[in-house]
Amino acid sequence: MKTIQELNEKKIPIVRIDKSLEKYKSLPVFQEKLDKANKVLLSVGPPKIKNLK
Amino acid sequence: MMVFEFTSEGPKGNIAKIIKFSETALEGYYNLAFGDQDFESGELDDLAISNNEDSERVLATVISAGFSFTDFYENAWVYATGSTQSRTRLYRMGIAKYIDEAQKDFLIFGLRDGEWEEFEKNFDYTAFVVHRK
Numbered sequence: 497m498k499t500i501q502e503l504n505e506k507k508i509p510i511v512r513i514d515k516s517l518e519k520y521k522s523l524p525v526f527q528e529k530l531d532k533a534n535k536v537l538l539s540v541g542p543p544k545i546k547n548l549k
Numbered sequence: 550m551m552v553f554e555f556t557s558e559g560p561k562g563n564i565a566k567i568i569k570f571s572e573t574a575l576e577g578y579y580n581l582a583f584g585d586q587d588f589e590s591g592e593l594d595d596l597a598i599s600n601n602e603d604s605e606r607v608l609a610t611v612i613s614a615g616f617s618f619t620d621f622y623e624n625a626w627v628y629a630t631g632s633t634q635s636r637t638r639l640y641r642m643g644i645a646k647y648i649d650e651a652q653k654d655f656l657i658f659g660l661r662d663g664e665w666e667e668f669e670k671n672f673d674y675t676a677f678v679v680h681r682k
Binding site for chain 1: 553
């Protein structure tokens, strides 16, 4: 069993799989935001990794 | 592993929040969105103002969901922006506050003047993309 300190030091949270959330996968939730993201990503494209400092 | 649910706890009570990572039109890129869940209608609202006095904890929870998501989809790029300008500014401030720690695990870019650039403090960005190192 993990101690509280060990749990707090973890970056990845403990998640419980909840099948009821599956419904949101196919539902067009936050669609307006997704449409905007698509517009930006398609016009700007991906970042250029070689520009990294 | 694309939808996460958590609860905001504060003076306004318990508010259910949903985080969703959606595939975008750009291959390998996922849009991050989150908002309040209405218990009765089941509808989600990314413009709701909870005022539950835990915005920093909410932001930290969204980031930790990002860790889980990119643990599972390790090649994914995650696109994020606020639903409003002030929220985008809040996210920028949140990233800036923990940038040194965050850059150990993620490549972080901000969109400024129509171009992606490596995230730097004190610049205003309209959107962000992150990728797990």
